[in-house]
Amino acid sequence: MGGGERYPYPKAVWSPAGGWWTRPSNWKSNTAIAFAGILGVTYAVWSVSAEKERRLVQPYRSIPSMMWAKEYQDMKKE
DSSP, X not given: OOSSOOOOOOTTXXXXXXXXXXXXXXXXXXXXXXXXXXXXXXXXHHHHHHHHOOOSSOOSSOOGGGGTOHXXXXXXXO
């Protein structure tokens, strides 16, 4: 199992995916950095969205976005 042994391949071929049998030694740190970047961008978009969210027609029951939207946070303080 495993598809057989590795065969010689041309070294001049470039692939954005890494080419044949790629196993970078720092894949764990690369994954952690990418995950942290995704989390950072998600947090920034979430914050801007919650700050700018406005409802012209108020919901008749509680909805999840009321927990983090600035519009409703201001109402709780009053």
